[in-house]
Amino acid sequence: xxxxxxxxxxxxxxxxxxxxxxxxxxxxxxxxxxxxxxxxxxxxxxxxxxxxxxxxxxxxxxxxxxxxxxxxxxxxxxxxxxxxxxxxxxxxxxxxxxxxxxxxxxxxxxxxxxxxxxxxxxxxxxxxxxxxxxxxxxxxxxxxxxxxxxxxxxxxxxxxxxxxxxxxxxxxxxxxxxxxxxxxxxxxxxxxxxxxxxxxxxxxxxxxxxxxxxxxxxxxxxxxxxxxxxxxxxxxxxxxxxxxxxxxxxxxxxxxxxxxxxxxxxxxxxxxxxxxxxxxxxxxxxxxxxxxxxxxxxxxxxxxxxxxxxxxxxxxxxxxxxxxxxxxxxxxxxxxxxxxxxxxxxxxxxx
Amino acid sequence: xxxxxxxxxxxxxxxxxxxxxxxxxxxxxxxxxxxxxxxxxxxxxxxxxxxxxxxxxxxxxxxxxxxxxxxxxxxxxxxxxxxxxxxxxxxxxxxxxxxxxxxxxxxxxxxxxxxxxxxxxxxxxxxxxxxxxxxxxxxxxxxxxxxxxxxxxxxxxxxxxxxxxxxxxxxxxxxxxxxxxxxxxxxxxxxxxxxxxxxxxxxxxxxxxxxxxxxxxxxxxxxxxxxxxxxxxxxxxxxxxxxxxxxxxxxxxxxxxxxxxxxxxxxxxxxxxxxxxxxxxxxxxxxxxxxxxxxxxxxxxxxxxxxxxxxxxxxxxxxxxxxxxxxxxxxxxxxxxxxxxxxxxxxxxxxxxxxxxxxxxxxxxxxxxxxxxxxxxxxxxxxxxxxxxxxxxxxxxxxxxxxxxxxxxxxxxxxxxxxxxxxxxxxxxxxxxxxxxxxxxxxxxxxxxxxxxxxxxxxxxxxxxxxxxxxxxxxxxxxxxxxxxxxxxxxxxxxxxxxxxxxxxxxxxxxxxxxxxxxxxxxxxxxxxxxxxxxxxxxxxxxxxxxxxxxxxxxxxxx
Numbered sequence: 001x002x003x004x005x006x007x008x009x010x011x012x013x014x015x016x017x018x019x020x021x022x023x024x025x026x027x028x029x030x031x032x033x034x035x036x037x038x039x040x041x042x043x044x045x046x047x048x049x050x051x052x053x054x055x056x057x058x059x060x061x062x063x064x065x066x067x068x069x070x071x072x073x074x075x076x077x078x079x080x081x082x083x084x085x086x087x088x089x090x091x092x093x094x095x096x097x098x099x100x101x102x103x104x105x106x107x108x109x110x111x112x113x114x115x116x117x118x119x120x121x122x123x124x125x126x127x128x129x130x131x132x133x134x135x136x137x138x139x140x141x142x143x144x145x146x147x148x149x150x151x152x153x154x155x156x157x158x159x160x161x162x163x164x165x166x167x168x169x170x171x172x173x174x175x176x177x178x179x180x181x182x183x184x185x186x187x188x189x190x191x192x193x194x195x196x197x198x199x200x201x202x203x204x205x206x207x208x209x210x211x212x213x214x215x216x217x218x219x220x221x222x223x224x225x226x227x228x229x230x231x232x233x234x235x236x237x238x239x240x241x242x243x244x245x246x247x248x249x250x251x252x253x254x255x256x257x258x259x260x261x262x263x264x265x266x267x268x269x270x271x272x273x274x275x276x277x278x279x280x281x282x283x284x285x286x287x288x289x290x291x292x293x294x295x296x297x298x299x300x301x302x303x304x305x306x307x308x309x310x311x312x313x314x315x316x317x318x319x320x321x322x323x324x325x326x327x328x329x330x331x332x333x334x335x336x337x338x339x340x341x342x343x344x345x346x347x348x349x350x351x
Numbered sequence: 352x353x354x355x356x357x358x359x360x361x362x363x364x365x366x367x368x369x370x371x372x373x374x375x376x377x378x379x380x381x382x383x384x385x386x387x388x389x390x391x392x393x394x395x396x397x398x399x400x401x402x403x404x405x406x407x408x409x410x411x412x413x414x415x416x417x418x419x420x421x422x423x424x425x426x427x428x429x430x431x432x433x434x435x436x437x438x439x440x441x442x443x444x445x446x447x448x449x450x451x452x453x454x455x456x457x458x459x460x461x462x463x464x465x466x467x468x469x470x471x472x473x474x475x476x477x478x479x480x481x482x483x484x485x486x487x488x489x490x491x492x493x494x495x496x497x498x499x500x501x502x503x504x505x506x507x508x509x510x511x512x513x514x515x516x517x518x519x520x521x522x523x524x525x526x527x528x529x530x531x532x533x534x535x536x537x538x539x540x541x542x543x544x545x546x547x548x549x550x551x552x553x554x555x556x557x558x559x560x561x562x563x564x565x566x567x568x569x570x571x572x573x574x575x576x577x578x579x580x581x582x583x584x585x586x587x588x589x590x591x592x593x594x595x596x597x598x599x600x601x602x603x604x605x606x607x608x609x610x611x612x613x614x615x616x617x618x619x620x621x622x623x624x625x626x627x628x629x630x631x632x633x634x635x636x637x638x639x640x641x642x643x644x645x646x647x648x649x650x651x652x653x654x655x656x657x658x659x660x661x662x663x664x665x666x667x668x669x670x671x672x673x674x675x676x677x678x679x680x681x682x683x684x685x686x687x688x689x690x691x692x693x694x695x696x697x698x699x700x701x702x703x704x705x706x707x708x709x710x711x712x713x714x715x716x717x718x719x720x721x722x723x724x725x726x727x728x729x730x731x732x733x734x735x736x737x738x739x740x741x742x743x744x745x746x747x748x749x750x751x752x753x754x755x756x757x758x759x760x761x762x763x764x765x766x767x768x769x770x771x772x773x774x775x776x777x778x779x780x781x782x783x784x785x786x787x788x789x790x791x792x793x794x795x796x797x798x799x800x801x802x803x804x805x806x807x808x809x810x811x812x813x814x815x816x817x818x819x820x821x822x823x824x825x826x827x828x829x830x831x832x833x834x835x836x837x838x839x840x841x842x843x844x845x846x847x848x849x850x851x852x853x854x855x856x857x858x859x860x861x862x863x864x865x866x867x868x869x870x871x872x873x874x875x876x877x878x879x880x881x882x883x884x885x886x887x888x889x890x891x892x893x894x895x896x897x898x899x900x901x902x903x904x905x906x907x908x909x910x
Contacts, residue, residue, distance in 0.1 A: 242744040246805075249702055250758035250812065251731040264748035 034341025069134030162220025167227025175235025461499030570903030610861030685863025
């Protein structure tokens with residue numbers, strides 16, 4: 001040991017340097033767009049939390065209004081569907097043609113009528129208008145959209161996390177180690193991309209059955225390929241960079257070089273992919289729900305709302321579409337802007 | 352006077368309100384049929400000044416209203432763009448630093464030369480191609496007719512630069528602007544390009560604006576010299592006056608801080624010495640005795656890369672072939688050679704950053720090449736490497752504190768994080784950096800400061816051997832001098848052994864006790880540094896040494 005260096009006792013006491021995340025937070029605070037986006041995303045998260053805990057939209061299944069109730073601001077228009085439904089209700093009182101001679105059930109009618117008289121059917125008063133309109137059964141569209149947010153965001157975010165995790169891990173190993181392992185992973189990637197996505201989704205759906213967990217898994221397992229490709233390319237590029245060689249020279253292990261040294265330097269690619277995937281998966285959930293492979297029938301998501309809106313739109317009932325679209329657009333835009341701001345904040349060079 | 356630059360000020364918009372001044376009130380003249388050199392270090396505004404003449408500045412540049420660049424009775428800064436476009440390529444032409452990126456890779460070189468001729472001289476395509484062949488012949492490309500159909504990647508770097516020059520002189524311009532035209536080239540190729548530029552300038556009777564950071568180079572080619580620093584002209588005048596009786600302290604410093612081939616002072620003078628007016632000369636360095644037991648001994652090192660040339664065809668290229676050397680403790684081994692000579696591969700082999708194809712490296716009684724990765728860990732601590740590019744060798748996402756403590760953590764030096772931070776701060780002080788640097792990120796530092804951080808990172812492990820792979824090549828000359836001084840101080844203080852790899856023969860001469868001259872993976876000459884520089888035996892070494900720019904002194908002698 002030739003280079004001996006005594007730790008300098010008189011070294012100025014310097015406070016520990018701010019961590020990467022602290023510094024990133026300070027930079028994010030200076031970005032008005034990023035902070036706005038963060039506020040919107042946080043508002044959505046609060047909404048989701050409220051809906052999970054039952055503070056908001058707990059009664060989304062209650063049929064509060066008349067079918068296709070108009071929104072408040074358009075309440076003075078004529079609601080043909082609601083009138084038609086009431087018409088059917090009036091028609092109940094009319095006697096049908098007497099066919100008791102041939103009807104084998106005729107003796108039972110009286111018994112049934114007596115039994116029915118013991119029960120009383122209360123039809124709660126239905127509202128003519130709802131805050132954002134009603135759907136076919138008179139359910140509040142606003143409540144549906146809030147409840148739908150819970151499912152859609154859950155599916156989008158978790159599926160994107162699963163896909164990004166798989167894509168990043170495989171891409172990192174493939175790009176960093178290359179050779180045999182790289183070839184093997186490339187082969188897996190090629191097989192996955194060669195099969196049409198929708199077919200792959202059907203296959204996974206058939207194996208796993210229905211449910212939210214399944215939707216997340218299906219989307220995650222089929223959507224990692226793009227991230228894998230990009231991350232692999234970044235790792236190939238970075239693995240031969242001098243700072244990684246320098247890390248090798250000081251004795252850093254493979255794991256340390258992959259996750260501690262290179263990963264922060266490719267995190268912008270991963271983050272951008274993550275935000276794109278969240279958006280893509282929220283849309284994919286719509287398609288899956290439309291095909292009957294999505295969320296179960298007793299749940300509501302933006303996807304099922306859009307699916308219903310398809311038929312309604314022909315008859316001029318636009319509010320379900322508008323509500324679902326507005327929620328989706330707001331969340332997706334805010335989320336994209338937030339990841340973009342996060343990317344900038346995490347990059348010390350962009351200051 | 353061909354071009355008269357008066358009070359040129361250029362600044363760049365950085366953000367919504369921020370601007371950064373690049374050039375501040377610069378004035379100089381370019382006479383007809385003369386070579387004017389703009390000399391300065393990075394950030395001196397020399398390229399911006401030259402680009403202003405042809406108005407090729409980026410979109411965020413702001414030229415101050417009082418600036419004027421007079422050419423042919425007009426102020427070029429006020430001319431409409433169409434008129435400038437007619438001038439570019441015909442009256443003014445440019446040669447850039449990187450020939451590989453200034454030629455369009457998808458067009459043949461014949462096309463690219465013909466384009467200027469067809470555009471400005473209205474030649475037909477047939478005429479243009481015929482003229483292009485003449486031009487290629489003139490810039491010294493063999494078999495010019497056959498070469499017209501070649502693509503840029505089929506030519507070497509030197510030939511590509513010749514093609515760039517052919518394009519530049521195609522319309523017989525009045526002014527040729529050469530922006531660091533030889534910086535990316537090897538020293539022997541640099542010599543050829545310089546000779547070519549001088550010859551063409553004389554035969555075409557054009558003016559040359561030569562931009563360079565290298566005073567030695569400028570001394571050979573220029574008639575007038577303009578020395579710039581931080582956007583201002585420090586001194587200008589005819590070349591003999593600048594080189595023999597420099598007035599400005601900065602010019603004096605620039606002239607002195609390059610290591611010279613004929614002297615070996617203990618310490619290189621740096622800019623601060625001249626600015627402060629302190630002592631600039633120091634005693635010559637004592638030569639180190641070559642003897643002593645070897646600390647590290649390499650024998651028969653080889654490394655071959657296999658390239659795929661076809662479906663099954665493979666070609667092997669020897670990057671390093673049969674390299675052997677012995678190095679005693681406290682000595683410096685210099686490794687010189689041009690690009691592709693295998694210098695860097697040798698460093699990687701010694702560090703075991705690439706797997707060797709054969710040979711042995713004996714160090715501390717063990718053969719490093721035979722050790723497992725686990726056994727190698729103990730030795731990693733003892734051999735450290737400083738990389739060429741300080742911009743790339745520090746992880747941009749790590750703070751300096753983390754960069755410095757990580758190696759200590761890996762090797763279990765220091766008992767806890769606080770002690771490691773203390774050591775890191777002490778080391779920063781030792782390499783001349785303030786303690787506050789520890790919070791900052793690498794991008795907040797200049798190239799020289801980053802290289803100091805890289806050196807500090809190596810020192811955290813208290814190594815025996817430090818390999819410097821082109822460690823000062825990417826730095827400005829004045830910064831080079833301070834880093835070289837630091838390396839020498841550290842060598843004395845910690846009794847370090849250096850393997851100093853560089854393409855810069857003057858720097859190697861200054862640093863090394865013994866040298867290896869490498870060419871295409873082989874050692875062509877090895878031995879005592881003084882002896883080899885005084886009397887090179889191998890023709891390659893002779894060629895290499897004769898190509899070193901020797902500045903104005905050599906030119907004056909030749910007269």
